[in-house]
Amino acid sequence: MQKLLLESLIKAPFTEPAPQADTVALAELATRVDRAARARLGRSLSIRQVDAGSCNGCELEIHALGNAFYDLERFGLRFVASPRHADVLLVTGPVTRNMREALQRTYDATPGPKWVVAAGACARDGGLFADSYACVGGVGAVIPVDIHIPGCPPTPTALLGGLLALLTKSA
Amino acid sequence: MATLLDTIAGGHLVEAHRPYPRRIVDAPLWQALGAGLHEGHWRLLGLWGEPAAVHMALLDEAAGLPAVASLACPDGTFPSVAQYHPPASRLERALCDLTGLAATAAPDARPWLDHGRWDLRHPLGQRLPAATEVPPYAFLTADGEGLHQIPVGPVHAGIIEPGHFRFTANGEAVVRLEQRLGYVHKGIEALMTGASIERAARLAGRTSGDSTVAYAWALARAVEAALGATVPERAVWLRALMAELERLANHFGDIGAICNDAAFALMLAHCGVLREQVLRAANACFGHRLMMDRVVPGGVEVAPGPLDTTPIRNLIDVATKAFPALVKLYDNKASLQDRTVGTGIVRPALARQYGCGGYVGRASGLAFDARRQLAYPPYDGLRFEVPVLREGDVNARVWIRIREVEQSLALVGQILKALPPDGLTRIPLAEVDGPSEGVGLVEGFRGDILAWVRLDAGARVGRCHLRDPSWFQWPLLEAAIEGNIVADFPLCNKSFNCSYSGHDL
Numbered sequence A: 001m002q003k004l005l006l007e008s009l010i011k012a013p014f015t016e017p018a019p020q021a022d023t024v025a026l027a028e029l030a031t032r033v034d035r036a037a038r039a040r041l042g043r044s045l046s047i048r049q050v051d052a053g054s055c056n057g058c059e060l061e062i063h064a065l066g067n068a069f070y071d072l073e074r075f076g077l078r079f080v081a082s083p084r085h086a087d088v089l090l091v092t093g094p095v096t097r098n099m100r101e102a103l104q105r106t107y108d109a110t111p112g113p114k115w116v117v118a119a120g121a122c123a124r125d126g127g128l129f130a131d132s133y134a135c136v137g138g139v140g141a142v143i144p145v146d147i148h149i150p151g152c153p154p155t156p157t158a159l160l161g162g163l164l165a166l167l168t169k170s171a
Numbered sequence B: 001m002a003t004l005l006d007t008i009a010g011g012h013l014v015e016a017h018r019p020y021p022r023r024i025v026d027a028p029l030w031q032a033l034g035a036g037l038h039e040g041h042w043r044l045l046g047l048w049g050e051p052a053a054v055h056m057a058l059l060d061e062a063a064g065l066p067a068v069a070s071l072a073c074p075d076g077t078f079p080s081v082a083q084y085h086p087p088a089s090r091l092e093r094a095l096c097d098l099t100g101l102a103a104t105a106a107p108d109a110r111p112w113l114d115h116g117r118w119d120l121r122h123p124l125g126q127r128l129p130a131a132t133e134v135p136p137y138a139f140l141t142a143d144g145e146g147l148h149q150i151p152v153g154p155v156h157a158g159i160i161e162p163g164h165f166r167f168t169a170n171g172e173a174v175v176r177l178e179q180r181l182g183y184v185h186k187g188i189e190a191l192m193t194g195a196s197i198e199r200a201a202r203l204a205g206r207t208s209g210d211s212t213v214a215y216a217w218a219l220a221r222a223v224e225a226a227l228g229a230t231v232p233e234r235a236v237w238l239r240a241l242m243a244e245l246e247r248l249a250n251h252f253g254d255i256g257a258i259c260n261d262a263a264f265a266l267m268l269a270h271c272g273v274l275r276e277q278v279l280r281a282a283n284a285c286f287g288h289r290l291m292m293d294r295v296v297p298g299g300v301e302v303a304p305g306p307l308d309t310t311p312i313r314n315l316i317d318v319a320t321k322a323f324p325a326l327v328k329l330y331d332n333k334a335s336l337q338d339r340t341v342g343t344g345i346v347r348p349a350l351a352r353q354y355g356c357g358g359y360v361g362r363a364s365g366l367a368f369d370a371r372r373q374l375a376y377p378p379y380d381g382l383r384f385e386v387p388v389l390r391e392g393d394v395n396a397r398v399w400i401r402i403r404e405v406e407q408s409l410a411l412v413g414q415i416l417k418a419l420p421p422d423g424l425t426r427i428p429l430a431e432v433d434g435p436s437e438g439v440g441l442v443e444g445f446r447g448d449i450l451a452w453v454r455l456d457a458g459a460r461v462g463r464c465h466l467r468d469p470s471w472f473q474w475p476l477l478e479a480a481i482e483g484n485i486v487a488d489f490p491l492c493n494k495s496f497n498c499s500y501s502g503h504d505l
């Protein structure tokens, strides 16, 4: 273990430069987020992730945000365990009917000001599952969405770009 | 003892079913199969339904041959298999929800996937309007002095899939855990019905995102079996290459995450780097980090021309050098072992009863690996070991993963050597002239995935069924946590890493 720790002192870090804040997401956001609310948030965001019916592909890439390459905590972004501690809900999946109420209740439990980021093709409009009897079809059908991050699943870089768009606008 | 084939020999053989036989049996024979499962003669591979028939896939391990038995249900009922063999229970409950066929004498008739929130009932059967009044789900009870219940989920504290756990605890100790799943039910099989083969393949690849390659491969094998298609040699190797990369990525992720749940974050940091490097190599070679939609019926979807495998070669070099130090770290850390050794034990007898595959089964003495026991190309020509342990605790499940990482790293090396540098990777699929059926089994990182498909004229999917390995692993988690403390649940759960989406479908 000592050897591993020592090595990590000498080796160059894995962490890579930040991506550009996603410009499309920025434009979407500009129309939705009011400045007063942003000023209150400062440059740090607490994110509560909610899987509302995803295939778990999106979750894998959201997890990857925490690895040494992306290291999202250096941007003041962190995942929290409860919606009551969150500024942002990061929601994935085509919102299944069985998860609809849980998503709504999670949203209600999140104190304002709050933002909703819908991640992935499913979260936009249900994606491949849009026509199913079991899906509502998109996060926006249940709670108001501020930003959508496209991709199936969105890459960690795309996710980071979208989340940074929230921070950039709030500066 | 009669073989499975002898036992169902009286049934009517369905001609267009490949590569394993399917026979239409009568109710007494269906029940005899259930009883045979109870006696451990064969392993349950799947149980699913159509509007007026039920199907059961079984594996005769001694003969190394699977078979499918079907029973017509003209009166909308069939004899419950679960009355003989408990592992069939959840499959049967799901089947009843989806098709409306009722299992007579079933030990548990509660709904499973249907939470009463769809706008219809029996989406895969004679569709009915949704019930207006839905009674609350009847959780099992546990009575006794000092017992209390802890409900958890469907939304959990971490970045994980949704599901509900109902713990009954006595102080710190878990007396009973009951799972309630179905929250991520997306109606995949109904979406597949009537879909084109391409659309069905995309849906299959999104059944459980972490196993997208394995699912796409299982479906492709089922479709290709139905059509009698032989895919190009190069596609077969590329499929295996992707499947092993997927296994590596997931095992690295799991090993790190399990250690992290035992409060040892250093392993997560290092394993997370390895996982990311696998995904980047996959992206460089196949254009998608998870390799979604790359395995397709008829072959693989990769850029034409020779494939530059340098990123994968580099990955294997890096991982082969870095991994042993992490294994040593895991092995030498007493504080880590203190949490994982003896925690969440699955007894070999129970694993055998549930015929549970993957690292959960192999950590509890079951040597089953579809790449070996039902070897499909190219694994029939590759050298690898199937690691097996008997302790059945969290530690054993970590060690199986460690050994499998080592095997996969070596397998990737062999595959790269054998991979034809250039050539055809995909063939057009033949026309379907009448109903044709196929079944495919593929070893995903979590265990064996079953795909069964019936194609109708016009190359439309008539019915497709996918069975995730988690069906036979989730119930064992309920057993494994008994007597452990509540605080060890995340650790146990992570060591199983069952799929919610793959199970809920």
Ligand code: SF4
Binding pocket: A053, A054, A055, A056, A057, A058, A092, A093, A094, A119, A120, A121, A122, A123, A127, A151, A152, A153, A154, B206, B209
């Ligand atoms: S967007 Fe793609 S990866 Fe994400 S949940 Fe939907 S199907 Fe899965």
